[in-house]
Amino acid sequence: MPKTETFNRNQVLQNATAVFHKKGYNGTSMQDLVDATSLNRSSIYNSFGSKLGMFMEVLSHYQSLYKSQMGKELMHSHNASNMIKAIFDIYLKDIYGDRDRKGCLIVNCKSEMTNQEPLIKSFMEQNQEQTIAMLEDVVHNGQMEKIFNEDQTAAQYALYLYSSIQGLRMTGILTNNEEELKNLVNTVLTVLY
Amino acid sequence: MPKTETFNRNQVLQNATAVFHKKGYNGTSMQDLVDATSLNRSSIYNSFGSKLGMFMEVLSHYQSLYKSQMGKELMHSHNASNMIKAIFDIYLKDIYGDRDRKGCLIVNCKSEMTNQEPLIKSFMEQNQEQTIAMLEDVVHNGQMEKIFNEDQTAAQYALYLYSSIQGLRMTGILTNNEEELKNLVNTVLTVLY
DNA sequence: TCTTAATTGAAATGAACGTTTCAAAATTAA
DNA sequence: TTAATTTTGAAACGTTCATTTCAATTAAGA
Numbered sequence: 001m002p003k004t005e006t007f008n009r010n011q012v013l014q015n016a017t018a019v020f021h022k023k024g025y026n027g028t029s030m031q032d033l034v035d036a037t038s039l040n041r042s043s044i045y046n047s048f049g050s051k052l053g054m055f056m057e058v059l060s061h062y063q064s065l066y067k068s069q070m071g072k073e074l075m076h077s078h079n080a081s082n083m084i085k086a087i088f089d090i091y092l093k094d095i096y097g098d099r100d101r102k103g104c105l106i107v108n109c110k111s112e113m114t115n116q117e118p119l120i121k122s123f124m125e126q127n128q129e130q131t132i133a134m135l136e137d138v139v140h141n142g143q144m145e146k147i148f149n150e151d152q153t154a155a156q157y158a159l160y161l162y163s164s165i166q167g168l169r170m171t172g173i174l175t176n177n178e179e180e181l182k183n184l185v186n187t188v189l190t191v192l193y
Numbered sequence: 194m195p196k197t198e199t200f201n202r203n204q205v206l207q208n209a210t211a212v213f214h215k216k217g218y219n220g221t222s223m224q225d226l227v228d229a230t231s232l233n234r235s236s237i238y239n240s241f242g243s244k245l246g247m248f249m250e251v252l253s254h255y256q257s258l259y260k261s262q263m264g265k266e267l268m269h270s271h272n273a274s275n276m277i278k279a280i281f282d283i284y285l286k287d288i289y290g291d292r293d294r295k296g297c298l299i300v301n302c303k304s305e306m307t308n309q310e311p312l313i314k315s316f317m318e319q320n321q322e323q324t325i326a327m328l329e330d331v332v333h334n335g336q337m338e339k340i341f342n343e344d345q346t347a348a349q350y351a352l353y354l355y356s357s358i359q360g361l362r363m364t365g366i367l368t369n370n371e372e373e374l375k376n377l378v379n380t381v382l383t384v385l386y
Numbered sequence: 387t388c389t390t391a392a393t394t395g396a397a398a399t400g401a402a403c404g405t406t407t408c409a410a411a412a413t414t415a416a
Numbered sequence: 417t418t419a420a421t422t423t424t425g426a427a428a429c430g431t432t433c434a435t436t437t438c439a440a441t442t443a444a445g446a
Contacts, residue, residue, distance in 0.1 A: 007393095023309065026219035027309065039394095040394050040395060040396090041394095041395085041396090041434095041435085042393075042394065042395075042396095042436085042437090042438095043393060043394065043395095045435070045436080046393070046394095047393095050434080050435080051435090100308050101307060102308050103304050103307075107304060108304040110366060111296050111300060111301040111305070111363065111366065112220070112301065112304070114294060114296075114366050114367065115215070115293050115294045115295050115296075116215075116217075116220065121367075124366075128367055151383075152376070156377075156380065157380070159364070159376075159377055160380040160381070162364065163357070163360035163363070163364040163377055163381075164357065164360050165360070166359070166363035167356035167357050167358070167360025167361070170300060170303065170304065170356070170360070170363065171352070171355065171356040171359060173304065173307050173308070173317075174303075174314075175321075180352060183352075184353055184356055187345060187349065187350070187353040188356075191383060191384055223403075223404055223405080233425060234406095235407090235408095235424065235425075236422095236423060236424065238404095239423075239424095240423095243405080244405090
């Protein structure tokens with residue numbers, strides 16, 4: 001029977017993510033990936049099919065890290081106000097820790113590839129749909145609890161928050177002053193109260 | 194005496210802008226630029242020095258188009274409320290007309306190159322500074338006119354608006370429903386009143 | 387132990403990359 | 417017309433690109 005995959009797929013994805021995140025898709029070469037993953041060229045093609053194939057897995061991996069982080073935070077929050085703050089705090093912490101100002105892998109990829117690669121476009125569509133659905137749920141709860149106003153529907157606020165998050169990720173590329181960014185998030189959230 | 198530049202530099206820049214905008218910097222090849230500009234390879238290197246040199250001029254050209262558009266709109270507005278709406282309307286119109294969902298050249302470039310290319314980083318820093326300065330000026334006027342509130346300083350609101358604009362440009366890549374986007378902008382602006 | 391199939395390493399594929407070179411053509415002012 | 421200088425075209429530069437090939441190695445179940 002066959003020899004099985006020996007390398008740690010998660011570790012490989014993590015290393016590949018670091019390169020793609022730093023250099024972008026078009027800026028990353030197969031050699032970069034070979035170096036970063038310590039995998040053989042052939043092994044990469046065996047296991048991921050192509051550069052794009054590997055990148056799609058990297059994107060999903062990155063996305064799932066966020067999802068689990070969000071899920072964990074949302075468990076600990078007992079009202080919509082805390083939830084929405086916890087969500088933005090995750091992004092803020094990411095920005096503070098982003099020493100070389102790479103921004104968000106998904107936002108960067110959206111701007112680089114959505115109009116060029118159908119697979120990416122589909123990924124971005126479902127990412128947007130899921131993110132907005134999550135935000136809409138939180139806003140809706142907040143409105144039921146009378147914590148958030150009802151000037152706009154939960155769906156409208158969700159799009160606003162989704163857009164604000166993307167703006168925050170872009171702003172965080174050049175600005176990582178904690179005070180300014182915290183204030184920015186507060187300003188974004190005042191809309192809800 | 195010397196032969197002078199024969200091609201229309203503005204037209205060449207416009208054509209180059211279209212390619213860079215569509216494919217991104219790393220996704221654009223020298224051959225793409227030769228094809229788009231109908232210039233000879235040598236002429237490009239003679240006149241722009243390098244691919245990056247040409248791109249820097251493209252960025253400035255794109256930026257100055259926006260500036261003159263803003264200036265024109267701001268002349269026609271007689272209060273801060275109209276001004277800020279006119280500014281966002283320029284972005285909205287751009288999104289509606291962006292048939293192939295390229296997004297904003299400057300936002301895309303910021304996410305692709307700021308952490309990789311010092312020249313780009315400098316450009317983005319001065320672009321951010323200028324944009325925020327303009328927004329701060331408008332907000333400050335609005336606050337003097339008692340049209341905008343003073344819950345936050347003009348500088349704080351300017352950063353918020355700058356971030357919101359970037360978010361809008363990112364959102365516009367996948368979402369170009371006029372009604373949704375108009376509502377999004379309205380929600381962004383409610384903060385000021 | 388033998389069979390089976392994946393992993394691995396190294397080399398090679400041809401195409402595309404950004405850039406350079408250089409002689410010929412073009413254009414201007416003297 | 418001549419001298420000066422740029423534009424132009426075409427080819428070539430060496431490098432790097434993503435991908436393929438293939439024989440050797442490895443590890444598991446039969």
